[in-house]
Amino acid sequence: MTIILPPYQDWINFRAHSHPNVVALEFSNGEIFTYAELDSAISKVTFVLNQNILDEDYPVAVLTQSSLEFSLLLHAIPRLGMSILPLNLRLKYEELLFQLREVNVRNLIVDEDHYEIGKKLAGNLGINLISSELILQNNEYEISGSKNMNAKDVHSIIYTSGTTGNPKAVMLTNENYYWSAVGSGENLGVNSDDRWLLCMPYYHIGGLSILMRSAIYGTSAVIHDGFNQQMVNFDLRKSSITLLSVVPTMLKRMLEFDTHKFPDTIRAVLVGGGPVSKTLLQEAQIRGLPVLQTYGLTEATSQISTLSSEDAIDKIGSAGKVLSINTLRIKKKFVENDVGEILVKGPTVTSGYLAQPDATQKIIVNGWLHTGDIGHLDEDGYLFISDRRDDLIVSGGENIYPAEIENVLANFKNVFEVAVVGFTDDEWGEKVVAVMVLNEKNLAIDVIKLKSYLSENLASYKHPRKIFIIDEELPRTASGKLQRYAVRMKFENDNFLIPIDLDLF
Known part of the structure; x- marks a missing residue:
């Protein structure tokens, strides 16, 4: 079948007229929306959003486990001429705080499971916190069509990590x-x-x-x-x-x-x-x-x-x-x-x-x-x-940047310098491994406290699975840049130095 698409427009609204009875979304709980039903549901969400949103010139962040809630908000937010910022459910408080602050979010929508962390984030940043239950409440009012939507508008802002350790907001x-x-x-x-x-x-x-x-x-x-x-x-x-x-x-x-x-x-x-x-x-x-x-x-x-x-x-x-x-x-x-x-x-x-x-x-x-x-x-x-x-690590389909983890580990007690690399893993593709130099020889790492510290600061998929403690300096270039490739080559095939297996603790 040859694909023929019209010029850009509000696709849900367009399909509600061209394919009204075609199933648009089907969820694992059995709930089904045709395009006509989905368009109506989005219009109702848009109405409630319009009553509760502040400062329409800024992205709206969404933190929800529900695929239904997200699917409706994905189209409702742009109808108000605003961009949606989907937040990674696996991120910790500090990671979420960084993203919300950087893009100057003024509105944060959260579901019931994330209300407490949302309340803490909103309080810290002084932003508007909106419950998804409020947004999805039954009402008879709708806002149909789109407000100033065009092809060049930023629809979504999706964070992807950078080599400096700071994630970047892709428009x-x-x-x-x-x-x-x-x-x-x-x-x-x-x-x-x-x-x-x-x-x-x-x-x-x-x-x-x-x-x-x-x-x-x-x-x-x-x-x-x-x-x-x-x-x-x-x-x-x-x-x-x-x-x-x-x-x-x-x-x-x-x-x-x-x-x-x-x-x-x-x-x-x-x-x-x-x-x-x-x-x-x-x-x-x-x-x-x-x-x-x-x-x-x-x-x-x-x-x-x-x-x-x-x-x-x-x-x-x-x-x-x-x-x-x-x-x-x-x-x-x-x-x-x-x-x-x-x-x-x-x-x-x-x-x-x-x-x-x-x-x-x-x-x-x-x-x-x-x-x-x-x-x-x-x-x-x-x-x-x-x-x-x-030096990107890809583990289970998740992109993991070593510098972000290194920055966290460098602030842990007794750590002088650290390199994070990916080792080949049959199940996950790669696993995260850290190589540490401590402030003094013969010092030790409190593994229980380290795991607790990691849980407070990093999503679980970013946690090192193994840690090597070494006495020598990490390899660097003449300009001082860490050579992670050299670290990986040396330690992935080292059969003599035994790492600490964090999975055992």
Whole structure:
């Protein structure tokens, strides 16, 4: 089916007229919204929001576990001409405080489970705290249509971590999402009966983009509150799912949960967040899952390139070809194998980082997004990633930047300097490992207090799994820059120095 999309507009409102009886959202509790019903529900939420929102020139932050609440707010907030800032549910108080303060949030919407931390954040920052229960209360009033929405408006602000340890607020416009949907649709095709299963976090671009694409296409999104391999496998077999997005760890758990085949109604399983092993690919194919490896960034509104299922074995390790809407080139840095930095240009590329003009100018030069990822194109135009952005650790699909963890650990008692790196892990892809130098030799670390300290300051997926205590200085360049690559090479293969295993405490 050829995809034909009209110019940008309020997609839910548009689909309420073009596809009123098509299922827009289906939740794991059985609740279903057609596009007409969803448009009405969003209009009611918009009315209540309009009565409670202060300072409409600033983003609205959302901290909710409920996928229903988030799905309604995702479209209601932009209808008021405001941007939505989805907050990562796994972040701790200090991490949330940093993000809210940096983008100058004036309104924070929280569900019941997050009301206490929301109250603390609102009190510290002096911002307006709104309960999602108030927003979703039944009422007869609606605000239909959109207020000053256009293609160039910033729809969402999504935080992604930076190499300095400070996360960056990526601005994604309505236009970015539109063209991302066009590129994905041209690659995968769009069928009127498509049902895209969403089991990834909706506060990350991988999950949020499914909600946006489905609305643009006028197709259905089937939404789970988090990932559960039993539920995913069940819905793949019983709910006529045609599309699925996961990270390699999720795919591995799905295949390990049972040995049954999957139906041929599944058109594509997009796997991002790291390479998929040949063994896993072969098992998926045998079981009937057409895996398509993808490469993408928040700064490019998700997908940049995708490897087809037909090429999955022959081009093992490749992230596929660049989608038609974008242009990709390699900025040569090295002599061997035409390896260099991956640059991307096109309508899905962000306009920049909110409140960080210097970082924006550094990463976007003459329209080219400098991804920081290193790779090459083979003779057939297939992209191969050689290394992750700088020293990025990818664990279970989560992007983890060492500098952020190092900054926290450096403030713990007796720590002189620290390096954080990723070690290869069969289950998670990579695991976080810290190498510490203490203030004096023969000092010790109180592991129980360290674990408590980490829990107070970092989301659990950022916690080091193992810690090496060494006497020598960490390797650095002549300018003093930490050489994490040298640290990883030395300690990942060291069979003599025994690390502290934090999982045992």
